[in-house]
Amino acid sequence: MNWLTNWSPSWQWFHRLGSPRWFYQTTGRWLPWLSLLALALLSTGLVWGLGFAPQDAKQGNSFRIIYLHVPASFLALAGYYIMAIAGAIGLIWKMKLSYMVMKSAAPIGAVLTFLALFTGAIWGKPTWGTYWVWDARVTSMLILLFLYLGVLALQYAFHSNEAGNRASAILALVGTVNIPIIYKSVDWWYTLHQPATIKLTSAPSMHPDMFQPLLVMILGFYCFYTVALFLFTRAEILRRERNSTWVKELVMGGQH
Amino acid sequence: MSSGFSDYLRRDLLLALRRRGEAASPLVFFIMVSTLVPLGITPESARLAEIAPGIIWVMALLATLLSTDGLFASDYQDGSLEQLLISPQMLAMPLLGKITAHWMVTGLPLTLASPILGVMLSLPDEGYLPMVASLALGTGCLSLIGAVGAALTVSLRKGGLLLSLLVMPLYMPVIIFGSATVQSAIDGFAWSGPLAILGAMLAAAIALCPLAAAGGLRLTSIN
Numbered sequence: 001m002n003w004l005t006n007w008s009p010s011w012q013w014f015h016r017l018g019s020p021r022w023f024y025q026t027t028g029r030w031l032p033w034l035s036l037l038a039l040a041l042l043s044t045g046l047v048w049g050l051g052f053a054p055q056d057a058k059q060g061n062s063f064r065i066i067y068l069h070v071p072a073s074f075l076a077l078a079g080y081y082i083m084a085i086a087g088a089i090g091l092i093w094k095m096k097l098s099y100m101v102m103k104s105a106a107p108i109g110a111v112l113t114f115l116a117l118f119t120g121a122i123w124g125k126p127t128w129g130t131y132w133v134w135d136a137r138v139t140s141m142l143i144l145l146f147l148y149l150g151v152l153a154l155q156y157a158f159h160s161n162e163a164g165n166r167a168s169a170i171l172a173l174v175g176t177v178n179i180p181i182i183y184k185s186v187d188w189w190y191t192l193h194q195p196a197t198i199k200l201t202s203a204p205s206m207h208p209d210m211f212q213p214l215l216v217m218i219l220g221f222y223c224f225y226t227v228a229l230f231l232f233t234r235a236e237i238l239r240r241e242r243n244s245t246w247v248k249e250l251v252m253g254g255q256h
Numbered sequence: 257m258s259s260g261f262s263d264y265l266r267r268d269l270l271l272a273l274r275r276r277g278e279a280a281s282p283l284v285f286f287i288m289v290s291t292l293v294p295l296g297i298t299p300e301s302a303r304l305a306e307i308a309p310g311i312i313w314v315m316a317l318l319a320t321l322l323s324t325d326g327l328f329a330s331d332y333q334d335g336s337l338e339q340l341l342i343s344p345q346m347l348a349m350p351l352l353g354k355i356t357a358h359w360m361v362t363g364l365p366l367t368l369a370s371p372i373l374g375v376m377l378s379l380p381d382e383g384y385l386p387m388v389a390s391l392a393l394g395t396g397c398l399s400l401i402g403a404v405g406a407a408l409t410v411s412l413r414k415g416g417l418l419l420s421l422l423v424m425p426l427y428m429p430v431i432i433f434g435s436a437t438v439q440s441a442i443d444g445f446a447w448s449g450p451l452a453i454l455g456a457m458l459a460a461a462i463a464l465c466p467l468a469a470a471g472g473l474r475l476t477s478i479n
Binding site for chain 2: 091143146147149150153154157158163166167170171173174175177178181182184185186188189
C-alpha cells in the first residue's frame with residue numbers, strides 16, 4: 001500500500017473520504033442545498049408532468065405514472081451498482097465508510113425497486129388489463145428486488161459489523177456479475193414463452209413535451225437518492241462511531 | 257490436478273460414503289416431492305406432460321438447495337475448515353474438489369434418477385436425453401453457485417433459510433436454460449443452443465465460484 005500513499009496529492013481526497021468524521025461534516029454542509037434542489041426538481045417535474053404535459057394518444061392520462069415509474073426503475077438499478085461499488089471499495093481498501101455507504105444503499109434500493117414494481121402494476125391495470133404480467137422487464141426487476149433483499153438479510157444476520165460488511169460486499173459483487181446474465185436469460189425466456197394475448201405497447205420515441213418533465217423527474221430522483229443516501233449513511237456513522245470522541249461531543253454539545 | 261483438488265475430492269467422497277443416509281436424502285426428497293405434483297395438480301398424463309420439464313427442474317433445484325447448506329457446515333464445526341484456511345495452498349482448488357464431491361453426491365444421482373421421474377410425470381420421449389444432459393450440466397452450476405452462498409453463511413447459526421434467500425435469485429438463469437433445453441426438444445426444435453449456454457455458464461462458474469467462495473470463507477469465518 002506504500003505506493004498509494006506516496007502517490008499524493010491526487011489520492012489525498014480519497015483517503016480523506018475514508019474518514020467518517022470528514023464525510024459527516026462535509027455532507028452536513030451539502031445537505032440543505034441538495035435537499036432544496038431535490039425538492040425543487042421533484043415538485044417542478046411532478047406539477048409539469050402530471051398537470052401540463054400532453055395526454056398520451058392511446059393511454060390517456062394513465063401514462064402519467066411514468067413520471068414516477070421510470071425514475072424509480074432507473075435508480076433501483078443504479079443503486080445496485082452504487083452499493084456493489086461501495087462494497088468493492090470497502091473490500092479492497094478496507095474503508096469503513098464505504099461499508100456504511102453500502103449498508104445504507106441496500107434499503108433505499110430495495111424500496112425503489114419495490115416502488116418501480118408497484119407503480120408498474122398500477123400502470124399495468126389500465127394498459128395491459130392486469131396488475132401483473134410475467135414480462136421480461138418486470139421479472140428482472142423482481143429478481144433485482146430479491147437480490148437486494150438477500151444483501152439486506154445477510155447484512156443483518158451477522159452479529160459483528162465487520163463480518164456482515166464483508167459478506168454482503170461479496171454477495172453484492174457476485175450479484176453484479178450475475179445481473180447481465182439474469183437480464184439476458186430472462187429476455188430469452190420471455191421470447192420463448194411470449195404470451196399471445198398481451199401485447200406490449202412498444203413505446204414510440206417520446207414527444208419532447210412529455211420527455212422534458214421526465215428528464216426533470218429523473219434528475220430530481222437522483223438528487224433525492226443522494227440526499228437519502230447521505231442521511232442513511234450519517235445515521236449509520238453516528239451508530240457505529242458512537243464511542244468516538246467527536247460523536248460524543250456532537251451529541252452532548254447539541255450543535256450541528 | 258494436484259494442489260489439493262484430488263485430496264479434498266477423495267476426502268469428501270469418503271466422508272459421504274460413510275454417512276450414506278445423509279447423502280441419499282436429497283435424492284429421496286427429489287423423488288418424494290415430485291409425487292406431490294400429480295396429487296396436487298392432476299394425474300392426467302396430457303397435462304402432466306406439459307409441465308413435466310419445469311417441475312423436474314424446479315424439484316432438482318430445491319433438492320440441491322437443501323443439500324448445499326451442509327457443504328461446509330461439518331468442516332466448520334469440527335475445525336477442519338480452519339485448518340484448510342490456514343494451509344499455504346491456494347484455497348480455490350481444495351474448494352473446487354469439495355464442490356465436485358458435493359455434485360457427485362447430489363447432482364449426479366439426481367441426474368441419473370431423473371428418467372424415472374420423467375416416466376412418472378409422463379415426459380414425452382424426446383425429452384429424456386436433453387433432460388439428462390441439461391441436468392448434468394445445470395446441477396454442476398447449482399452446486400458451484402450454492403457454494404458461494406454456503407461460504408458466506410457458514411459461520412451463522414441459522415444459515416439455512418438465509419442461504420436459500422441469497423442463492424435463489426442467482427439460480428434463475430440456470431433454471432431458465434435448463435427447462436428451455438427440455439422444452440425446445442419436446443417442441444421439436446434444436447436443443448443444442450440452450451444446452452450450450454448452460455455449458456458456458458458451467459465453465460464460467462467453475463472459473464469464478466471457487467474464488468468467490470474462497471473469499472467468502474476467508475472474510476467471514478475468521479474474525
